[in-house]
Amino acid sequence: MSETTGRVLQLLGLLQGRRVWTGEELADRLGVTTRSVRRDIDRLRELGYPVHASPGHGGGYQLGAGAALPPLLLDPDEAVAMAVCLRVAAGGSVAGVGESALRALSKLDQVMPAKLRSQVGAVHDTTVTLGAATDSPVDPDVLMTLARASRDREHVTAGYVDVRGNVSQRRLEPYQLVTTGRRWYLLCFDRDRSDWRSLRLDRMSEVRALGSTFVAREAPDAASYVRRAISSSPYRYVARVRYFAPEHVVARTFPGASAVIEADGPDACIVTAGADDPERMVPWLAMPGCDFEVLEPSEVIDAVRVVADRIARAAR
Structure with a gap:
């Protein structure tokens, strides 16, 4: 220079x-x-x-402020402070900034010397955050490894514990990280199962990028795939319910990560959601405050009758 x-x-x-x-x-x-x-x-x-x-x-x-954000020059102390703050934000303690913080952290980590990276890890490991927004904390190193591997199309191996507690080793092609605000998910292609999967990051362990790369496949839309997966596939019962109200009205009640909502004409919509206990699901289905009918399955239809009778008796 x-x-x-x-x-x-x-x-x-x-x-x-x-x-x-x-x-x-x-x-x-x-x-x-x-x-x-x-x-x-x-x-x-x-x-x-x-x-x-x-x-x-x-x-x-x-x-002054320009039309585009210029490159920032950070001294070592500033770089460490920024990386620590971005790790906290990526963990979900600041609503709505998780993905942006992770992208910024990935760029900073790429150019940060190994000595400073170890300082960041030391500060983060000795810091406790109270009142975090997520009940499923994710190791920042897991986030960073998967973010880099998704960007570079690099093969990954990881241990995984599914919803039933089964432990398995996965060989993955990572494509995109998705956050719901409470949890992080990875859209990936499972090489042993020859199919797409959405995996919760807090259930992953021993995540390693192997260095070898893969040719990108035609991937499903990450947000839609994860939304469908987490609203139905982990549960024993998956209900389809017609609400006699427009889609945007019902969407005010159900967070995007808890249900899939599809318009059924201008004045109705269909909601697909899952649960392990049909009776516990009924009060949740009634929350939008409009008329609805359960289309399937029969277990949830029966649960609506049981809960309705119970409420009627309480009213008398």
């Missing part, structure tokens, strides 16, 4: 670290003349960085 290029990068880092600098302050920090500072400011502007200059007392050089 040339001396001028290195100085321009150092100048960019200074401008990102403080709101306003005078030309004299920058010249002193960089060990150059104010004329050299002006030339370096012009180079930054040519590269697309909006550096503003204001004259007079209290004025100076200021890095």
Whole structure:
């Protein structure tokens, strides 16, 4: 790297670290003349960085907001702090930012030296978060390994415990990570079962990227696949229920991860959802506050009659 290029990068880092600098302050920090500072400011502007200059007392050089986010220059302490915060956010403690935090963490981790990466792990391992939004915490290293493997189309092996407690070893082609806000899932192709699977990350262990790559298959839509899988496949009973209300009205009650909702004309919709106990499912089905009918299965239809009779007796 040339001396001028290195100085321009150092100048960019200074401008990102403080709101306003005078030309004299920058010249002193960089060990150059104010004329050299002006030339370096012009180079930054040519590269697309909006550096503003204001004259007079209290004025100076200021890095403004541009149309695109410029690359950030972080010192080691800042990089460690940012990575720790992103790990916490990716774990679900900040609603709605899990996937974005994971993408940012993946980019930062890619360029972070091994020494700093170990510092991040040490800080995270010795930190306890109270009141996290998820009841199924995921090891950040598992998140990072699967994020990188999905991006690079790299084979993965992992241990997995299914909903019935069965333990198995999986050979996977990872495609995409999906978060519901409470849990993380991986859309992947299971090489031993020759089929697509959605796996909960908190049930995975000993996740290893093998280094070998695979040719991408035509994959299903990750969000739709995971939504269908977690709303029905883990449960003994899967109900189909017609609600006599528009889809958007019923959707206010059922989170996207708990049920699949499909329009059935302008004034009705069909909800597909699962449960292990039909009677416990009935009050949940009644939550939208509109008329509905259970189409299948018979066990849930019978449970509606039983619960309705019980409520009628309580009313008398």
